[in-house]
Amino acid sequence: MAKGDRQGALALLLKTNPFPEVTGRLCPEIFEETLCQNRxxxxVSLRAIERYLADNVALKQISSLGSRKTKVAVIGSGPAGLSAAWTLAGLGYSPTVYEAAPFPGGTFGYRFGPVQLPPKVLQGILRRFKNAGIAFLTDFLFGRAALPAELLEQGFGAxxxxxxxxxxxxxxITGEGVGGVIPADVFLKAVNWRAEDPELWLGRKVIVVGEIDPAFAVARTAIRLGRKVTVVVRGPETHVQANPMFVRHAVEEGIQLKAFTSPVxxxxxxxxxxxxxxCRYLDYRMDNNGRMVMVADGAGEFTLDADTVITAGGWEPDTLFLRDIxxxxxxxxxSIRTKPESAATALPGIFAAGGVVEPDMSLTDTILAGTRAAQEIDEKLKP
Ligand SMILES: Cc1cc2nc3c(=O)[nH]c(=O)nc-3n(C[C@H](O)[C@H](O)[C@H](O)COP(=O)(O)OP(=O)(O)OC[C@H]3O[C@@H](n4cnc5c(N)ncnc54)[C@H](O)[C@@H]3O)c2cc1C
Known part of the structure; x- marks a missing residue:
């Protein structure tokens, strides 16, 4: 960038980051403060540079590092699968990405919503991937449409x-099964994928329980549907676990944070x-390592009015479709068990990466996990 070579800068960036338009919008700010400075x-905002390059520079061609032509099957088109496919294509393989949904993207397609990740961003990524020779097959439910061994028999190297x-x-907590309690994923899919009319099922007063990133994607989506939105968090406003940028933007949009609060x-x-x-109020004390520990404050219980509660407390992989293998x-x-420090499963030729291996991985770690899995597959397959 400093030399004015924007094409070169983007090409270099894409070698290690398949989605600069995503990281350029969503990456946490911590790295910028410590690592990225000008002369x-x-x-310097690394995130802004990534976004600028990805949104404004069109690469004339995607270069491939080799032409091994071995086919590799990638099951799932979220950040892990896509980043693996991108790295494999760069190493000269022919990746085919199989996706159960009618369109590729996984998390990118609906979990951040159009506020944080406009649909044109995913469309641009998929265009670039297709230009790089990556094939997509949607409406393919792995486990039913095919099993891993069948794909290996069909000539896939991994x-x-x-x-x-x-x-x-x-x-x-009690009452999680009552009407109007909606898991975050269900809410985001209904609004961002299926464009369902929220007037039919979303109350006026929405409480979001959870303080990781998804809670704030949910809250910002709900407030833009005209709802009064409160996010319940255990600690002070200044110590919410989520990306500080997401919290700041949510508060700027009018979302209330109910701090020191634990739902019961x-x-x-x-x-x-x-x-x-x-809910119950919480207090805090510092432990011997100087970390804040939340404790009940003894002030008793209180009730927050709500018509809808959206839960964003974390997720687990649904791997029932693989259990008979x-x-x-x-x-x-x-989650699928892989070998230590590796994406290899106990079955030869079958690898796993991303949320299906480590459910609490952040988006950026997931992207890295996909890249590393692809590099490991390359080590196994290259002559
Ligand atoms: C509601 C929610 C919100 C989130 N919000 C954030 C956030 O704001 N910030 C953040 O950093 N992280 C967030 N995360 C975590 C983030 O989604 C994960 O870290 C990351 O997306 C996992 O990526 P992945 O590629 O492993 O899986 P996913 O993105 O989940 O993609 C998996 C893909 O596999 C497909 N698939 C599933 N089963 C099959 C099958 N049998 N056959 C074929 N295809 C199949 C799915 O349809 C999907 O497209 C959120 C998670 C959830 C559940």
Missing amino acids: RGDR VLVATGVSAARPLG GILAGPDGCVQGIV PGLEFNADG
């Missing part, structure tokens, strides 16, 4: 399972639907 020592996370982890149960009205959420190993939470 005068001023802070199969990478990157089917992500989809099953909401319960909050562990969801109240149903006479119609069986949400009427409110019973002899030899494939799973962890207690349903």
